[in-house]
Amino acid sequence: MTADVHALIGPWAVDAVDDDERAMVERHLAECDSCAQEAAELREAVWRLSDATIADPPPRLRARVLHAASRTRQSAPVPEPEPERRPEPKRLRRHRGLPRLRLALAAGALAAVMAVVGGLVTWSVMRSQEPGATDADRIAAVLQAGDAEVGTVTAEGGGDVTVVRSEAMDQAVVVVSGLAAIGQDRSYQVWMVEPDGQVSAGVMDPGERSATMLVSGLGDAELVGVTEEPAGGSEVPTSPLVAGVSLQG
Amino acid sequence: MPALEQLLHSTALGDEQAFATLYDEAAPRVYGLCLRVLRDPAQAEEVAQEVLVEIWRNATRFDARRGSAGAWITTIAHRRAVDRVRSVQASGERERRTAYGEEAGYDAVAETAAVRLEHRQVRRCLQTLTELQRQAVTLAYYGGHTYRQVASLLGTAVPTVKSRIRDGLLKLRDCLEVAR
Structure with a gap:
């Protein structure tokens, strides 16, 4: 059988195989x-x-x-397969070609984000608290900032992660929406990846798949990423990103 | 062609300007290949548009370690064009404008001065293949035929066609590498 598959590599390379044969060849290539x-x-x-x-x-x-391209959302990068089940927690891998923040020129873009945010203000994490304003006010201020930039990615397994960042305010709103279902013993965790490591930006409630958070003090973070962790979160990420939005301009 | 890789990486970051440049670099190749396989300008244009938008959408998934940008782009284009040919064949609508001997048609493709050199190189390398290897490869690639269809068009046994395609491609690879 292996010999048969192998003989199809030539025809496969010129797309002269049918769909079943193509799948068979590609499975073979993954193993050989x-x-x-x-x-x-x-x-x-x-x-x-x-x-x-x-x-x-x-x-x-x-x-x-x-x-057509300007109206087409780009795919999330395919996460690299884990070569081995990581023995040690490790740094989040930097992905090439992550969608990055783009200037939200139209007020419409922010309105769309706000519509999502409206029903989802569940928690927020701030590195520096300002007295007075409510979380909802602070989130709205970022979304309405003149220099607000927005980036959205589709997460592995479904759902979206949207980041709206105001550089002037040094704050970002992260909207996580409809990620893949997880058990009550797992939590999604949001990270800010900086040149020398990653910082937890917040842990979602166990089993929770949607949330909105405000992050202050972005500093030189390069990436906002989401991983799946044991309930309650981890000190450092223990699994690959399910989504990442680059903050690099 | 490192420029294409760079343009794809910028495109993957949502850079529409880079994508416009990538379009200018890659569209003649994508469109020309669709036209060659589909033999119908309207369909070629339609499929080329799908391919180029797919390149925009999936540029995030291009991995330079697994192959060149040219191969990545061309593979998407060829696969889409072939899928279209097969679905048209399946619905019984495809006009059989030409059957056996289709590969002669590439002589008719308009050349521009800029591509003539590369074009000549590929054609020269194709000439290093045996007659059966060349017919099998060109019927499959330019004609969009499956190896079974190629076998029946050439009146040759199926296993022979499979190995002739592979042997032909290996020879083509060696010739193009030497020429580089």
Whole structure:
């Protein structure tokens, strides 16, 4: 059977297999390093066949594609498979190509976030408390800040994480919404990843899948990330990110 | 082509300007390949649009350690074009404009001066394949045929076609690497 699958690597590299065969080959490649190596080399040769077919598209296609892209949300990066079950808690991996905050030009973007926030003000964590204002007021102030930037990612397993950050206020609102269901013995935990490590920004209630939080004192944090942890949270992350939003401008 | 990798990484960060540049670099390749496989400008345009928007959406998933940006982009384009051909075939609508001998059609693709050199290199390398290897590879890649269809088009046994495709690609790889 392995021999049969192996004989399909050539046809697979030129998409000359059916869907079942494609799935079979790709399962095989995941388990066989030397086969994956050969497959990658064939792919590098195959794509050069398209050198011979280059042709100018109709000019109108450019505007259509760019317009469609501007209205299309980008996918969350695929988390790397864990090579081994981590013996030690370790630093959150930095992902290349994380969606980053973008200037929220339209008031509409903030209105949409606020609509979500409205029903979800469940808790907040602040590094420095200011007396007077309520949490809801403070959150609203960030969302309405003139320099507010917003970034949203789809989490692994479903749900969204949205970060709205005001650099001038040095605060961010993190909205976690509808993450994958977890048991009562697990909590989602939000982290700020800084150049020299990560700081817990808050632990959600066990089993809870949605929450809104205000984070103050962002400092030089590079990333807001969410992990799944034992109920009550961990000192350092013990599992890969289910979502991450880069704060780098 | 490190520039494409860089553009993909910037695109993955939501940089629309980088994506516009990536479009200019990659769209002729994506569109041209769709046109070659689909043989219909309207469908090629439609599929090319889907492919290019998919590149925007999934740029976050491009991993340079697993292959070049050119291979990543072209693989998405070819797979989409082939999927379209197969679904049209399945619904029985595909016009059989040409059957056997389709690969001769790549002579007709308009060349621009900028791509002529690369184009010539690939064609020269294709000439290093045996006749059967070349026919099997080009019918599969440019024609969008499965290896079973290729076997029936060439009147050759299925296992032979599978190995000719692989052998042909290995030869192509060696020739292109030497030429680089």
